[in-house]
Amino acid sequence: MDFFDKKHAGYFISTDPGKLDRDLIHRFLSKDSYWAEGTTIKEVGDTMEGSLCYGVYFGEQQIGFASVETDYSSYAYLTDIFIVETFRGQGLSQWLIETILAHPDLQELDSWMLITEDAHTLYEKFGFKAVPGSPGLMERLKSRQ
Template structure:
């Protein structure tokens, strides 16, 4: 049975860390302490089949104006079955995230998935700024 949960006690931290630090293109080398701290300070979504975690995403938000979706993944053996879409649907319809004025995310390869939920390239990219620092891993 497929289930999405925001219960952090159900999260398989080792699985999340292993995927992010070894398989993702955006968090290679991220250490377990950073993963744990990011989970503690985010609204997290675990995706499970028969209580086995197969996916993850987290949202950084003020619950009023803005949310940023991060660290979205489905384990390789489960990709291509619509599970990413189910995970995104759970995020976008979560009761505490309704009526936000702005959502953001970054992706190298999943534009098609996020476009299905209304995401578009930045309207005014020239207005956006960032600071990039070397990760503490």
């Protein structure tokens, strides 16, 4: 699979695993996230090896991350999405989600899922809906015509 890159106003998003800053990802997830507090560097490495990962960069500095666990044919689970605090409020999370959903290898998926406690409004912009009876769980289903 080819790497998928998007550029905008000094920022870029890439799926090139060689660009990912494992230490930054581990530090954010283990210390600054509510969903992966205490995660180990090995767990971060396992996620990076088993998922389609996106890095968000300002110049050469990584400032964000997202991971997509998928079978490339029917489903995707979006996880570990973040933008470091000093770069928030600039629409980068929205751009990251747009970029993920535009990936050419993910266009035929029937369903996307994610869990969030605090970003429902962001994901609703992209067609995600809360799953009744499952707090925080959101899904985006492909329309059938």
